[in-house]
Amino acid sequence: MAMTREEISERLAAAGYVADRELPIVLQLMEMLGRPLLLEGEAGVGKTEVAKALAAVHASRLIRLQCYEGLDQSTALYEWNYQHQLLAIRAREAAGTDPDAVERDIFSTRFLLERPLLAAIRRDDRPVLLIDEVDRADEEFEAFLLELLSDFQVSIPELGTITAQSIPRVVLTSNGTRELSDALRRRCLYHYIDYPDVERETRIILTRVPGIATGLALQIARLVEGVRKEELRKTPGVAETIDWAAALVGLKVTNLNDAPDTAYDTLRCLLKTQEDRARLTREVAARLLGRVA
């Protein structure tokens, strides 16, 4: 039975993911149309988190494939366990087993190493398949992926064709290091995740950092929004905000304006390069802090 939008929102919240307004609709659509979801957005806005939350929503397993340059079928799909096969051959030779039986046995699923893609289609409980940073993989892999995503079957020469037990829910993420093919884009639903606005970021902090006061969370969210507007080399993501909030709670800060020095010293949770630190001087921080109050 398909879930309604409200149910999806509730379950996302229960899983600790604070969604923007449109995401539940997109997830519902994904269920209805059976299409994969392509997520784009700056680094650190929580693209991967969506897949985790989706797995929690449907109480299913998350299978993750991290893409990188040079990723090939043997690391993404399946591989025979050669060493194991050799050992088995030797052992049966010594025992004098019938060669035909050995051959049948050697190429059985017992000697098959499942990689994420195969694992995802062989499960029968509709797992969530996260294909992370698909733009890092080569174009050839993308073409292969496209085929897999439309047929959901894999042919292994020695075993025959394996058809999906259940269609996994597929989430792809991209950071835009390479332009993805139009075919892949068209196949997918598309959702762009932006940096959260102050209200949403406050709620994220409140959910993720236990024991934080609402006032402080709001101050942090406002300050981070200010920091993001500065021209930095690495714009802080949501994970950095959470780190910083946790650091402030750990240092027992309850109001940023009461402890500007601590606030400034812990800003390194947000700034990850020397250049950015040099740019965000004490004066700039004070100015941002002044606006927060």
Next chain:
Amino acid sequence: MRSEPYSFEPPGPSQAVLVRLAGFTRVLRHHGFAVGLKESEDAARVLSSDAAQRPLTLRAALKALLSARRSDWEQFDGLFDAYWLDRGRRRVVRITSNPDATAISTAGERKAAGDRQLEAGLAEPVAGAAGDPSAEANGVGRMQGASRAEQLSKTDFRKLADAESIAEAHALAARLARLMRTRFSRRERARSKGRRLDMRRTIRRNICHGGVPIERIWRRKKRKPLRLVVLLDVSGSMNLYTSVFVRFIHGVLDHFHEAEAFLFHTRLVHVSPALREKDAGRALERLALLAEGAGGGTRIGDSLATFNRWHAAAVLNSRTCVMIISDGYDTGTPAALAAEMRQLARRCRRIVWLNPMIGWEGYQPSAQGMQAALPFVDLFAPAHNLQSLAALEPYLARL
């Protein structure tokens, strides 16, 4: 179908709604969306689901389904409101199917101006041709230094259609492509000859020999071609050279395995999609729109900033050579230019700066912008015509 069907599906959308939907997908295609039959079909399903009960949820659902990239995503709400809710219709102005065109300017008026210009240009092809000699005469007494005015006139890219010079520029670019030798990358792939033994594949191959390694498989480094990214200054001070270099870029895009091209004046424009257009007429139309504002002043620093911010991640990698073709006359501050050059230098392999002015006698790279940029440039060379570009071959081969 993959998802479980609804237990009680409401009746499908009426014929009238489907017709409206077809109209909407036509509007989207017009704006550069890639909407196929399958998408239209799914959109019809969305219309008959409960997502269609409220405009906001319907908009979000159709947005996820029908857009495929960020530029689509950003213009979708406006298009949807205009079509279905009859709101803000004036904001929607016809633009080309080039998705990048939306990035150039957001103001509808500007696009409208571009359209009007285009129409005027098409109506009077003769006037454009007659404008040619005057443009060159203009070039003799040409301004040195940049002007701040953004001159909203179409530079004549029509010369692009001259078959002979296209062939010449193409041949040159092809030679360059061969010369800029391929690099070895760290990734290895299996080969029958190589330096290191590939254990895994060797065992696999020799299973038929009972595991005795008779055939061996080796690994060897993969060759990867160098990628070339060209940033061409099309401002007023570069007027004389623009057409030559546009031809050159056309050749580069055709012959290099991986290449991207950008034009800049006061703004930066990604032109590879337009130049790759197979149909020459369409390519010209798109270029004419993109080049709006060419021939005016230069803001190199700002243009580089745009490049670093929005395009660098997608087009640069460690095997990229960035070629900037500009005279270095900049109306921005030298400090800003230097900062952006530093950023750029960090992200690519080499920076080549081709300056047409070097060909002039007694020229010193004294323009402030040029001075600021020079420390980050690996090769600084003259390029005032195709011949001088050809003379660059040995240098580029060694990069």
